[in-house]
Amino acid sequence: MRIGFHSTKLRLLVVSSILIMGSGCGGDDDLEPETEATPTTTAEGLDFANFLAGSIVGDVAEVECTLTNGTVTTCYQFTTTGDPIDHEVGPFCPDTIDEGAEAGGKWIENGTLVDISGEYITTLSTAYNDPEWDRLYDINTREVFQVTGDNCAAAAQLNPPEEFWYTCIDCTIEDFGGVVEQTFTIPVVPVPRETIAELGNDFPGVALNGLLLSFPADLDGIIATYNIAAIDDCGGHVNNAESYHYHGASGCSHEIEQVDHAPLIGYAMDGYGLYSMTNADGVEPTDLDECRGHTDTDRGYHYHATSPSENSFIGCFHGETVFEENAGGPPGGGPPGQ
């Protein structure tokens, strides 16, 4: 099974991560009964007028699709540019330990979003209580060691070759050969599930600029090899499998303002709307379910993203996503790491 995001590379990576790391989650015996999904009013689903102009390539098709509950229905199938056309990419890493926060992006340390300044690089050994982190820079030349250019393909992944340990990952879209168009298949009409579905290795959704909303980066896996896979100030970074993608909602990308409600920032793979965490007054809803969704009369069921420091968007799927028989393929989703 996979949900509507098409990339062979991703599928290869995901099946490996499942096989390797699956034992860490406990077996089915540990699982508690699934929670009943909250009854909802009808949600409208995707409105392509909300997407940023130029973010969708070609026409939006309506195709027959099968949902995870076996229902055959109609889905939108559309391809996006994979290019963040509404903001710059990066910066990610400072060149020297003397540069300020403006020269770097963000990192998540102990649940907190921090600026990657040159000075911050020098504090990593203290933050992680491990002097090995001081190998990330040269105290004499002041240089911060980075992965760039042709090395990105080999280095921007979990457990890179040892020659790429002790580096800050500073990779652009061009370093991976340019933008990669992304195709999504999402139900035209969201269908609430009888019980919620865990995200697992499925991507949460798509931003209104057409970029992929990815699941949490494996931060501990990344620092295990003394790497900083920085995200930029817009909450995204680039890797081989997903090109530029987001790990958090930072407010950079295209959004649709709402009256007395948080702005719309994207859609989840089940077709429900995804809104930012708070409204204009900084108030977050208090009645979110475990998927981070709730219902109101104007929007029906919809989600609210977490804060960027939480390295996620939603907690689970309230609605059915697309099931596709995939010859030889694993459950859909993304790479295990960055």
Added chain:
Amino acid sequence: MNNYPMKMHLFMWSVLAGVALSAPSHAHQGSSTAEPRLVCAEKKLGAACEWKDGHDALYIGSCRQVSTSLLCVRNKPIVYPEKAVNEKAQVHTEEKTHTHNED
């Protein structure tokens, strides 16, 4: 397309990746970047969970299966420590005073 080569490819890739990933087990010590994962490491799917960030703000939610592990996904508003709230209020007051003086 013949599926067999693809499955073989997946299997071999998985084995190679598994061997590779098992290597750097020494890695870092001390503070973790991944409190939301740690707090769910010994919990069941759907269990209530909470964790604090580096500023003592409290995050309350439930353990969800995200990627390959359980992650504490918050569904309650962040509870900021009283100190942080007070500091925030003070900054807000100072900003207002500053603005007023400029006027």
